[in-house]
Amino acid sequence: MPDQLPIVTYAIDADDRLTDLNEQWAEFANLNDAGQSLHPESVLGKPIWDYVRDRGLQNIYRKLIERVRKTQERIDFAFRCDSPLFRRYMRMTIEGRVDGHVLFISRTESIVKRSEREQRLAHAFQGSFTIRQCSMCNLFQLKNGVWVEADQLVQRSDALTNDQTAMIIWAICPQCRKQMSNV
Numbered sequence: 001m002p003d004q005l006p007i008v009t010y011a012i013d014a015d016d017r018l019t020d021l022n023e024q025w026a027e028f029a030n031l032n033d034a035g036q037s038l039h040p041e042s043v044l045g046k047p048i049w050d051y052v053r054d055r056g057l058q059n060i061y062r063k064l065i066e067r068v069r070k071t072q073e074r075i076d077f078a079f080r081c082d083s084p085l086f087r088r089y090m091r092m093t094i095e096g097r098v099d100g101h102v103l104f105i106s107r108t109e110s111i112v113k114r115s116e117r118e119q120r121l122a123h124a125f126q127g128s129f130t131i132r133q134c135s136m137c138n139l140f141q142l143k144n145g146v147w148v149e150a151d152q153l154v155q156r157s158d159a160l161t162n163d164q165t166a167m168i169i170w171a172i173c174p175q176c177r178k179q180m181s182n183v
Helices: 024-031 055-071 116-124 150-156 174-181
Strands: 007-012 018-021 075-080 086-096 102-113 129-134 166-171
Touching (some): 055 086, 055 166, 055 174
Parallel strands (some): 129 166
Antiparallel strands (some): 007 018, 086 102
């Protein structure tokens, strides 16, 4: 487990392209098994939307970004950003700048080491079919639309019983969508 809780900062310009990343960005990407795909040289100048795949989540972030650009107010909310080894409880602050740029500050508040079973489960979800996972609370969506914890996903679905491995699509569950609309 890391000695210090990381604070990752990044900014987007008026065209929503990633412009500034602090040093902890690359370290955080490595902790998430992101390989080269999220290293600074790979993401700088690219639209932030290339990294937010779910339309519902994109819509929420677009509204938040629009709001901070218009009002210059700071928005702050809790979210989870888990890695294969750890559950990370974090806080996001979004700040607008006069020039239309937006600063994102992701503070890690606590880290919990995953059990060996959870680690195997996290590594299993990197394959050929998709499972939606809420990027705020980390619940998973079953085929019937119900959102559940990872252990319930394994018990209540065939996600790990077929020969294919799953790929996570980051989304937002209805409860978190409602919470975010009140931010």
